[in-house]
Amino acid sequence: MQDAETIAAPSTLKIARRSLHAQVVVGLRDLIIEGTLPPGTRINEAQLCETLGVSRTPLREALKVLASEGLVELTPHRGATVRRPTANEVLDTLVVLGGLEALAAEYACRNATPSEIAELAAVHQRMLDFYRAQNRLEYFKLNQSIHSGIIRLAGNHTLIALHDTLQARIKRVRFMGNDRPEQWSNSIAEHEEMIAALQARDAVRLGAVLRLHMENAWQRVRHAL
């Protein structure tokens, strides 16, 4: 859906085409996911309108959408706050993410082209570079993009959208929890296994690794909740 818009062109023209509320959804979502607006932040409409340069109408529309995505909490007559997922929600979300990725594994192993697989392997190598360089942010980004990549290889748009939404909800928690470099090495080993399984087109093995990876992800982040 958004591919054509986001990939193409200097974006300024494209952005002008979008409705204001859609722009606000995108912008505000980023502010939340990236942590500029950390969990628990109270959202003052007038104030945020000022900084975003829009009136309250499109902002409020955007808040409702983000609430339905689980990024914002709306309390009647009391306004919006940036949602802080409970430990249980994080666990539940990780379980579902694992399930979705295991599902994707089957289709990815069946449908992916050799070049697509090679591409993902290349991303994995770049991730290793950042790991060795102790660049936590870039390491994390590529880590996520490998998971998104496996999902994408399945070629199921519903799956892609769902995965994106869930990943967004707990992206920050995962990043914050992933603070001890010794944790990374376990994660790296699992990623090695993933790529190997994908190259062997072994869906069962890939699925198992992905589910295991999510269980371990829980162990890695739970201390931060």
Added chain:
Amino acid sequence: MQDAETIAAPSTLKIARRSLHAQVVVGLRDLIIEGTLPPGTRINEAQLCETLGVSRTPLREALKVLASEGLVELTPHRGATVRRPTANEVLDTLVVLGGLEALAAEYACRNATPSEIAELAAVHQRMLDFYRAQNRLEYFKLNQSIHSGIIRLAGNHTLIALHDTLQARIKRVRFMGNDRPEQWSNSIAEHEEMIAALQARDAVRLGAVLRLHMENAWQRVRHAL
């Protein structure tokens, strides 16, 4: 989330507590899912405001939310229409639903109490009654509620919410496609197997049946697209 609100009381009082836009989301969602507003219907804001008795502001907020749920399509400067899922989207959605239910199977077999399982078996029996009575609507409702029930037994709220959203998107298509009674009998056999697997707490078997059931569901509905 909505349990406390929807289950309790004559609702009038509770509804008054909700914000207008939330009411409209619920009401409009039902109109779409139940088919009162069939796919492709152009939504005239002023007109719908009239029938719902609200101003355009809450209605437009609701439309944005329903768009993010995939039930409504928003075209800039051209308004909203009730979304008609493409054949591919229906297939993709069924695949994901199957994956989610198979995931739920594991947890349901592990965590469900005997009485919960018995309850689901009872629903299955009631479904059979409606099958024998050729009551398509009630048969269909109980059929769906068995799937929702398995999801619920997993005790994962994220999973429940996701499943609900996806089920809502294609509920109408599935109902329309399920028009030949001879199709029902296959579906019934699969449901028998599900209940048996659940009673045996055989997660592997239950997962397999659920995935198979979704593949067959696709065969049953594809002709209607």
Added chain:
DNA sequence: GTCTTGCATTTTGAATTCAAAATTCTTGAT
């Protein structure tokens, strides 16, 4: 008769306005 062009009407998008609820601040009593 059909197609095009321009105007009128309708419809959507977004800002503003108004009302109600919540919060904050002040004042006064103990």
Added chain:
DNA sequence: ATCAAGAATTTTGAATTCAAAATGCAAGAC
């Protein structure tokens, strides 16, 4: 000095208003 009650202010919820875009219609050209 602390707390409670109530007024003032802020903030949210929803209707209304205004502007811009799209649609429909009519007149005229071919």
